[in-house]
Amino acid sequence: MSEEIREHRLKRLQMRSMRRGIKEMDLILSAYAEANLGAMDDAALDNYDALLNENDQDxxxxxxxxxxxxxxxxALVSRISQTFQGQ
Structure with missing residues (x-):
């Protein structure tokens, strides 16, 4: 299995952040993703990817x-919350 190209991964994560199911999470996560994904290392992207697998209600x-x-x-949710509260 080949590794996902970083550019493709960032686009996939951005899209998954925008299409959550709960509008509030769409807004919160898409804003966070737009501002932060490009600067994240692979481990941070792995953690964010895992977070996106969680239920929106949670x-x-x-x-x-x-x-x-x-x-x-x-730590990730704390940063997301700070981004959300800063808007």
Whole structure:
């Protein structure tokens, strides 16, 4: 299996950020992705990719602080929340 070209990966992650199912998560994640994906290293992209596999109902509760974020995503969700609150 061949590795995904970085440019393709960034485009795929950007698209997945924009087409979530819950409009609020579309807005929050697409803004974060646009501002940050290009500067992320492979490990950070792997973590973001894994986050995108999570359920939107869980994501919105984590980003808004209604529920605690699971440990693997704590730092990432914190950064996403800061981006969201800065708008």
């Amino acid at each position: 994501l919105i509760r984590w980003v808004t602080g209604v529920e605690p974020t699971p440990a693997p995503f704590e």
